[in-house]
Amino acid sequence: MSGAPPPAGQAAPPPPPNNTVYIRNLEESIKIDELSELLRELFSQYGKVLDVVAKKNLKAKGQAFVVFETVDAATQAIKEVQGFSLHSKPMVLQYARTKSDATVKQFGSPEEFELHKRRRMAEKERKQALAAAEAQKSLKRAAVAAPAASSADRPVKRPLKSTNRSDGHAIPDEYLPPNKVLFLQNLPHDIGADALSSIFGQYPGFKEVRMVPGRKGIAFVEYETNEGAISAKENTAGMQLGEQTIKVTYQRQ
Structure with missing residues (x-):
């Protein structure tokens, strides 16, 4: 579920009316x-609240989502609660940019809900992989910019590999940047090519x-x-084959 504005320089149109309010x-x-x-107590006066989502991680702190049963309730809440002070801070409200789990679960089929969860998880992994790749680039830039030490002062450092951190530990599979080859794990032992x-x-x-x-x-x-x-990873992440949930990541380069 997303509601935050796009990065600077990447203007996007406001999200269309829907039943989830981003705060x-x-x-x-x-x-x-x-x-x-x-939030549940405050927003329940505008309609039935299906879910309230607030997360603990630092990046998401100060933000929350309120999922209503109807779009009209969300619209009314945005209109009347906009700027309302909660603990002395005026809240900023808008429609969320993506559907919530609660919305898809209530109004979609079980298959749509499973696909929604897989896509959301794949998108999360994609962002984590891009962040890890950017962090790796920053490490390389810092290494290049640092003054070269003489061999008499300290041992020569080995060059960093594209999928290793500076401390020598491999980046977890889930954070690897996208490439053309997927690595499948936890497959049923009897499945074939x-x-x-x-x-x-x-x-x-597909090749x-x-x-x-x-x-x-x-x-x-x-x-x-x-x-x-x-595309394949986004649509198959977390897929159930028999009694096993397969793991789909990018091949380590």
């Missing part, structure tokens, strides 16, 4: 449970499935472009 400029010192209760091809061959630029001789439960899927791999 920012909330007092960050309020405990999450207390904040959720306050044909079955996987029927699943991953639906996405643009092949590569099983690993002597190793069960893993495989690689290659596409012609990064875009094809990204």
